Amino acid sequence: MKYEAVIGLEVHAQLQTNTKIFCGCETAFGEEANTRTCPVCIGMPGVLPVLNRKAIEYIIKTGLATNCRINAYSRFARKNYFYPDLPKGYQISQYELPVCEHGFVEIVVDGAVKRIGLTRIHLEEDAGKNLHTSESGASLVDLNRAGTPLMEIVSEPDIRTPDEAAEYLKKVRSILRYIEVSDADMEKGNFRCDINVSLRPVGAKEFGTRAEVKNVNSFKFVQKALEYEIKRQAQVLDEGGKVIQETRLFDSNKGVTFSMRSKEEAHDYRYFPEPDLVPVATAEEVIENIRKTIPELPDAKRERFVREHGLPEYDADMLTQSRAMAAYFEETVKLAGQPKVVSNWMMGELWRLLNADNKEIENSPVKPERLAGMIRLIDAGTISTKIAKTVFDEMYKSGKDAETVVKEQGLTQVSDTGAIEQIISDVVKANPGQHADYKAGKEKLFGFFVGQVMKASKGKANPEMVNELLKKKLSE
Amino acid sequence: MKITKKEVEHVAKLGRLELSDQETDKLTSQLSNILTYVEKLNELDTKSIEPTAHILDIKNVMRDDVAMPSLPQEKALANAPDKAAGHYKVPKIIE
Numbered sequence: 001m002k003y004e005a006v007i008g009l010e011v012h013a014q015l016q017t018n019t020k021i022f023c024g025c026e027t028a029f030g031e032e033a034n035t036r037t038c039p040v041c042i043g044m045p046g047v048l049p050v051l052n053r054k055a056i057e058y059i060i061k062t063g064l065a066t067n068c069r070i071n072a073y074s075r076f077a078r079k080n081y082f083y084p085d086l087p088k089g090y091q092i093s094q095y096e097l098p099v100c101e102h103g104f105v106e107i108v109v110d111g112a113v114k115r116i117g118l119t120r121i122h123l124e125e126d127a128g129k130n131l132h133t134s135e136s137g138a139s140l141v142d143l144n145r146a147g148t149p150l151m152e153i154v155s156e157p158d159i160r161t162p163d164e165a166a167e168y169l170k171k172v173r174s175i176l177r178y179i180e181v182s183d184a185d186m187e188k189g190n191f192r193c194d195i196n197v198s199l200r201p202v203g204a205k206e207f208g209t210r211a212e213v214k215n216v217n218s219f220k221f222v223q224k225a226l227e228y229e230i231k232r233q234a235q236v237l238d239e240g241g242k243v244i245q246e247t248r249l250f251d252s253n254k255g256v257t258f259s260m261r262s263k264e265e266a267h268d269y270r271y272f273p274e275p276d277l278v279p280v281a282t283a284e285e286v287i288e289n290i291r292k293t294i295p296e297l298p299d300a301k302r303e304r305f306v307r308e309h310g311l312p313e314y315d316a317d318m319l320t321q322s323r324a325m326a327a328y329f330e331e332t333v334k335l336a337g338q339p340k341v342v343s344n345w346m347m348g349e350l351w352r353l354l355n356a357d358n359k360e361i362e363n364s365p366v367k368p369e370r371l372a373g374m375i376r377l378i379d380a381g382t383i384s385t386k387i388a389k390t391v392f393d394e395m396y397k398s399g400k401d402a403e404t405v406v407k408e409q410g411l412t413q414v415s416d417t418g419a420i421e422q423i424i425s426d427v428v429k430a431n432p433g434q435h436a437d438y439k440a441g442k443e444k445l446f447g448f449f450v451g452q453v454m455k456a457s458k459g460k461a462n463p464e465m466v467n468e469l470l471k472k473k474l475s476e
Numbered sequence: 477m478k479i480t481k482k483e484v485e486h487v488a489k490l491g492r493l494e495l496s497d498q499e500t501d502k503l504t505s506q507l508s509n510i511l512t513y514v515e516k517l518n519e520l521d522t523k524s525i526e527p528t529a530h531i532l533d534i535k536n537v538m539r540d541d542v543a544m545p546s547l548p549q550e551k552a553l554a555n556a557p558d559k560a561a562g563h564y565k566v567p568k569i570i571e
Contacts (some may be wrong), residue, residue: 017541024544038544042552056543075529084566097529130569140563142554176541210534268490278537279529387556 003199005158005230006207009222011172013151013182014190015058021125021149021316022049022092022277031187033142041147044062044089048276055149056099058181059123060290062151063100065179065297066118066172068410073281074099076123076274084141085128093152095271098122099280105175106299107167108317116168117156126150137266151182157207158198162226166219169193174298174321186217193222198243199233208233213257216250225250228257259381266464301326313453318347335372345371349392365399366392374402382406383413386458415462417469420453423461424473438474449474477510479504 019026023040037435040047063070071295076097077095105116115294129149137254152174159165173191175183185192211229230248233243247259296304305326319329325346334344350371354364374391377383383391383406406412414420427449428435439446453466484504488495495503546552549562558565 019541019543024539024542025546026543032549034478034549034564035562036546037552038546042547048536050539052541053538056538073529080490084564084569131563132569137568138560139566141562141566141570142563268486270490273529275530278532280538281535 002202003230003237004202004204005160005225006157006198006200006210007161007165008157008196009155009159009168010194010196011153011155011169012126012192012194013172013176015055015149015151015155016180016182017052017054017058017149019052020147021052021055021123022147025147027148031144033140034144036144037146041087042143042364043089049092051277051280052149055123056282057290058149059121059151060282060287061179062176062292063103063152063292064179064287065175066105066121067105067120068100068103069119070100070282070287071097072284073097073279075279076277077271077351078274078298079124079269079271081269083127084139085130085143085146087128087143087146091127091210092274092277093271094122097279099282103173104167107164107171108260108313109161109164109167111313114164116158116164119154119156121151124150124152129235138438162223162230165195165226166223167310168220169219170321171298178297178323179294186219189217192217194231195222195225195353197226197229197233198379199230199237208237209245211243211245211257212247213250214247214260220253221252222252224252224255225257228255228356232257249470252316266413295323305329305339309333311339311343315340315343315347319343322361324360328361328364328368331368332372332375335369336423338375341373341375345392346373349389349396353393353396365397366395370395370401377402377406381413381462384459384463386463387413390459412460413462414457414460415465415466418470419458420461420465423453423456423474424449424466424470427456428473435474446470446474453464477515479508481510541545 014027015021017027020041023038025036025038025041028036040049060070062068065330074097076095077094078090079093080090080097082089097299098120101119103121104115105118106113106115108114126145126148128141129145129266131140131142133140134476146225155168159168169290176182176184176191182190186192186335193216195216197212197213198208200208211231213225216225230246236243244259247260250257250259301320302313302316305311305320306313309316311319320326329339329342329346332346333339336342350361350364354361371392374383374388374395375393378388383402391402391405391407394400395408397401400408431449431452434445434448438449449470450463450466453470454461454463457466481500481504484500484507485495488500488503553559553562553564556564
């Protein structure tokens with residue numbers, strides 16, 4: 001049977017506050033174990049949590065950037081379960097009355113815009129970290145991370161394919177970075193994803209039974225885990241079986257999901273209102289002030305790049321994935337014009353070199369004014385586009401500007417008619433056979449002659465002039 | 477409201493409480509009595525009353541995002557029954 005997947009994602013994003021959500025301990029990554037804790041975050045009796053104002057600001061900012069309704073009244077709840085990394089025996093989270101509800105983000109699939117609904121965004125505290133040592137019979141616990149502020153962003157089951165899931169995650173990450181509430185760094189575990197997926201026969205309205213895949217930590221793994229789950233569930237259904245509602249884990253080495261049997265016992269979190277924290281009531285005025293701090297978001301920027309710079313959707317989408325990238329593009333265009341040319345250089349040579357070095361565009365050795373300078377040299381006919389690639393590589397390696405590189409390496413384009421005619425004459429003389437064949441009608445050989453001339457000029461001859469002068473000479 | 481023995485066993489398990497058969501029986505009847513007593517509240521008409529989010533009429537108690545000193549590692553671990561290499565040491569978590 002043909003099935004359709006119904007996918008919903010839960011993203012946990014760490015907020016980039018200086019301190020934890022309910023105490024003054026610094027949020028730290030890679031510090032010595034258990035050196036960033038206090039009586040509040042290790043759950044000593046008699047302590048009281050106090051909410052970090054910045055965490056509320058950041059989640060409201062996120063809600064506004066994702067078209068959510070900001071609830072005027074919000075409160076916290078206790079989620080009860082036992083695990084060694086959870087010192088209090090409960091996690092402070094939100095259940096009823098989360099801070100944000102009913103939003104959406106837009107993704108581009110196959111050139112069309114699709115809206116993915118957001119059910120809610122709520123605040124909660126992170127747990128500590130368990131280390132499983134080789135020593136048998138013991139695990140070690142580090143509570144530095146306990147109490148770090150997290151936002152849980154829950155999507156509606158609007159996603160249908162692994163590709164859409166990846167696009168959705170990219171968009172959410174991009175928005176969080178634009179509004180500077182989370183670095184969304186997956187490697188550090190600051191952006192984690194739980195997947196809910198079920199299948200139903202194409203055309204059916206009812207949802208099937210879903211499986212949950214917990215804690216998938218890269219976009220690629222989310223796609224792989226989904227591809228596997230869709231195949232697995234389809235097979236179960238085709239064989240007349242039933243999908244079991246359960247929690248599974250993804251094994252990235254084997255590319256498979258497997259049942260998390262140890263947690264098979266049904267979840268019963270017994271949520272109840274957190275008595276240690278008072279409700280949050282956000283005034284309209286406060287929300288409006290936060291709204292003013294939101295910069296132009298990726299979707300608006302993408303639309304503007306298409307409209308103002310005449311870029312294709314694809315280019316505009318790629319260039320607006322980060323604010324730094326978009327700023328680099330606009331700065332270069334301001335100096336050199338020609339948006340599509342700038343886009344080509346950025347998405348071609350620049351990305352290739354940055355990726356090879358694992359560098360962010362902020363740290364590019366070639367700054368916008370340098371790239372603009374090189375494009376101006378191409379415009380002026382000083383260098384050809386082909387030579388420009390060599391020049392760009394050298395600019396990237398040495399940090400010098402285009403003019404210096406061209407001068408030092410003698411890469412100036414030869415646009416002198418006499419000089420080019422001389423090279424052409426030599427090349428034609430050296431290949432009398434090909435010349436005769438060409439004249440006899442083998443016009444394909446024109447490319448051969450162009451190649452020989454460019455080679456003889458070390459790539460420096462002006463290609464347009466070579467074409468023109470060569471045609472003249474060969475027909476003599 | 478009656479509570480079943482099975483429900484008491486379930487709640488005990490969630491709370492990691494080990495109960496003897498006698499204790500379970502006793503608690504089943506006691507909890508049933510408590511729930512029946514509390515059930516009286518259902519007789520009140522609360523249609524026009526906003527759900528209570530907190531018993532105190534205060535809101536928006538927050539702190540600025542400013543770092544305060546944390547405990548030194550020895551102090552944080554001082555009450556731990558077992559420790560190793562600057563960590564709390566716990567029975568192995570079955571994965």
